[in-house]
Amino acid sequence: MLPRFCWxxxxxxxxxxxxxxxxxxxxxxxxxxxCIGLVNLLRAKRNTSDPASTRASNIRQAKRRTLYTVKxxxxxxxxxxxxxxxxxxxxxxxxxxVYIKH
Numbered sequence: 001m002l003p004r005f006c007w008x009x010x011x012x013x014x015x016x017x018x019x020x021x022x023x024x025x026x027x028x029x030x031x032x033x034x035c036i037g038l039v040n041l042l043r044a045k046r047n048t049s050d051p052a053s054t055r056a057s058n059i060r061q062a063k064r065r066t067l068y069t070v071k072x073x074x075x076x077x078x079x080x081x082x083x084x085x086x087x088x089x090x091x092x093x094x095x096x097x098v099y100i101k102h
Contacts, residue, residue, distance in 0.1 A: 002038055003038070004018055005021055005081060006034075007019040009035045022080050026078060026079055027073050027079035027082075028075065028079070029072065030072020030073070031069055031072055033068045034085065034088075037061065037062045037063075037064070037068075037069070038062070040058040040059070040061040040062035040065065041059070041062040041088065044058035044062060044095060045095070052099065056099055056100050059096055063092045063096070066085060066089050066092060070085060
């Protein structure tokens with residue numbers, strides 16, 4: 001369920017540039033938290049039997065890790081995962097409005 005560029009981070013058998021984050025020269029060094037944030041997002045969306053506190057915690061962690069990536073790539077306008085990261089942040093913010101009371 002993760003994008004291909006995350007596969008190498010979680011699998012020893014996924015090798016090659018299509019399975020890894022773009023090079024630092026394209027996106028900077030701060031993209032390493034993004035895929036873990038996507039796992040948090042998937043967990044928040046997946047299991048409706050989780051307590052609300054677990055779902056909220058996963059949403060918060062996903063947002064923190066995604067915002068870290070947003071900050072890391074802001075000086076890299078040609079980063080190929082930029083639109084993915086921005087879409088993810090919008091999805092997280094929508095989930096926040098539904099599941100997290102402010």
